Amino acid sequence: MTHPLDRYLRPGMIPHIWCPGCGNGIILNAFLRAVDELGLDQDEIVVVSGIGCMGRVSGYVNMDGFHTTHGRAIPVAIGIKTARPELKVVVISGDGDLFAIGGNHFLHAARRNVDLLVICANNFNYGMTGGQMGPTTPSKAYTTTTPYGNIEHPLNLVYLAASLGAVYIARWCVTHPLQLKESIKRGLTKRGFSFIEVVTPCVTEYGRRNRMGEPREFMRRLREICVIRRGVDPSEAVIEADRIICGEFRDVDKPEFTQLLWNMIREVSEKASRGEIEVAL
Ligand SMILES: Cc1ncc(C[n+]2csc(CCOP(=O)(O)OP(=O)(O)O)c2C)c(N)n1
Ligand code: SF4
Ligand SMILES: [Mg+2]
Numbered sequence: 690m691t692h693p694l695d696r697y698l699r700p701g702m703i704p705h706i707w708c709p710g711c712g713n714g715i716i717l718n719a720f721l722r723a724v725d726e727l728g729l730d731q732d733e734i735v736v737v738s739g740i741g742c743m744g745r746v747s748g749y750v751n752m753d754g755f756h757t758t759h760g761r762a763i764p765v766a767i768g769i770k771t772a773r774p775e776l777k778v779v780v781i782s783g784d785g786d787l788f789a790i791g792g793n794h795f796l797h798a799a800r801r802n803v804d805l806l807v808i809c810a811n812n813f814n815y816g817m818t819g820g821q822m823g824p825t826t827p828s829k830a831y832t833t834t835t836p837y838g839n840i841e842h843p844l845n846l847v848y849l850a851a852s853l854g855a856v857y858i859a860r861w862c863v864t865h866p867l868q869l870k871e872s873i874k875r876g877l878t879k880r881g882f883s884f885i886e887v888v889t890p891c892v893t894e895y896g897r898r899n900r901m902g903e904p905r906e907f908m909r910r911l912r913e914i915c916v917i918r919r920g921v922d923p924s925e926a927v928i929e930a931d932r933i934i935c936g937e938f939r940d941v942d943k944p945e946f947t948q949l950l951w952n953m954i955r956e957v958s959e960k961a962s963r964g965e966i967e968v969a970l
């Protein structure tokens with residue numbers, strides 16, 4: 690028996706490593722359905738990820754991909770997009786990978802408006818390495834490295850992406866699979882730096898330490914606190930223990946980095962071939 694999405698997965702890599710009740714599979718499912726419904730050629734998509742539970746995704750999808758070192762998914766994705774601007778380059782990775790060790794890359798890719806879709810699985814901790822605190826861990830939350838409660842203030846990824854100028858910004862929870870799929874479709878068709886944050890349960894590490902209950906209970910809690918709102922300014926897209934505002938926060942257009950770069954390269958080489966300028970080699 691085959692599943693309609695089987696052709697998008699590498700059979701040799703399944704079964705996956707994700708714990709029962711983990712939300713990562715819902716994110717992968719939404720991504721594959723989005724690709725399928727748009728009728729995109731899977732040979733024209735590159736999936737890049739860093740290290741972490743969510744980072745395993747680049748090995749699971751039957752598309753070209755890079756499983757980069759921890760935190761370096763975005764620079765590798767920028768390299769691919771710059772060399773082959775016709776490809777759709779999608780970064781799918783964890784909150785720690787993208788915003789702790791890799792935070793600086795996110796900042797400059799968004800600022801430059803590189804045509805990438807970045808999907809961040811935000812499970813509020815480093816799942817793969819045993820549940821350490823990271824930059825999205827809520828204040829007071831318990832992790833292996835905050836056994837008395839987190840004393841830091843977490844990043845608001847939506848507000849951050851907005852301040853950096855991302856052209857498309859959304860936040861969903863895995864309890865919104867249809868909205869997530871539609872949003873990924875939008876991100877895949879946008880030209881520019883698109884960012885989708887997905888709140889997802891890490892049942893084994895974060896959930897256990899913060900008494901979120903068994904997976905179904907954790908999911909029920911998320912469904913209660915993750916509310917969809919329209920027309921909310923990114924500065925008001927709060928992400929708090931008892932309320933997480935989800936929805937689309939920005940959808941605008943502006944000149945894209947690789948297009949500007951290639952236009953400049955063409956212009957300069959034409960001028961150089963006419964002898965109008967000298968190009969230093
Ligand atoms: C340079 C480097 N530092 C640290 C690690 C250890 N490490 C592996 S995954 C990870 C964090 C993963 O957290 P996240 O990106 O949130 O992904 P999740 O597992 O939660 O999906 C860390 C610190 C590493 N592999 N390489
Ligand atoms: S450790 Fe957490 S994030 Fe990793 S697979 Fe298990 S539930 Fe998912
Ligand atoms: Mg994580």
